[in-house]
Amino acid sequence: MNLKPTDLFAALANDTRLRCLVLLREQGELCVCELTHATGSAQPHVSRHLAQLRELGLVADRRAGLWVYYRVHPALPDWxxxxxxETAAAVHGQAPFSSDAANLASMPGRPSAPRCA
Amino acid sequence: MNLKPTDLFAALANDTRLRCLVLLREQGELCVCELTHATGSAQPHVSRHLAQLRELGLVADRRAGLWVYYRVHPALPDWxxxxxxETAAAVHGQAPFSSDAANLASMPGRPSAPRCA
DNA sequence: TACAAATATACCGAAAACCATATATTAAAG
DNA sequence: CTTTAATATATGGTTTTCGGTATATTTGTA
Known part of the structure; x- marks a missing residue:
């Protein structure tokens, strides 16, 4: 994967995308409805930004029944x-990142489908 | 300085700004004409992007006669x-970053004014 | 086959970013 | 005080990005 620095930074320059990436990094794998609930954004909004991240190669997706699970792409360059x-460490405990994690933890009907089929 | 991650990344998401920052990071201090020559961009183009970096607090400037020297802001947050x-290491030896450094080194009328008055 | 849930895409107008060019500002020198 | 070099800002137009809403697709289930 040849990831240009400016492309990575453009991806990280949007709140929704950055919050999703930070969540995925610490949670491993999350489906769209979990990310939607965690961030409090509309589903099409989250889905479209995830698609951008996917097209850039920053995340990978896996379908499991109705759910599509996203994760940070395993082949993401080390740098x-x-x-x-560094970013996750810098925003640790800060809004809106902290509330995203809290919203996720307290999500009512969180899908319990197999995460590693 | 309270630097929001998305603001930093937006600043890094432009070729001219990123190349200037990488140059400033490894050279310490450079004036606008040096950055203009190194990147091969038009002077107003470089100047405007430097102004953006300055307004964000990413670089500091110092006037010495006709020249204005820019440097990475000394109070830039650690993260x-x-x-x-990480970015500089990732792009080391790659175009256009490598040619920027080469252009700078071979700059003919490089101002020799005091760099640390 | 019909329906419902999760996700993806299409469409649209508003806002922002970008670049090239022209012009203004600042400071040194004569 | 005029000129020149270095730098900054303003202007105009094109392109990109963004968010909201509507709609389409996919999958499981009755």
């Missing part, structure tokens, strides 16, 4: 991984 | 510094 790490 | 470090 990009470290950029994400 | 942002590390993001820049």
């Amino acid at each position: 990009a991984c470290r950029v994400l790490d | 942002a510094c590390r993001v820049l470090d």
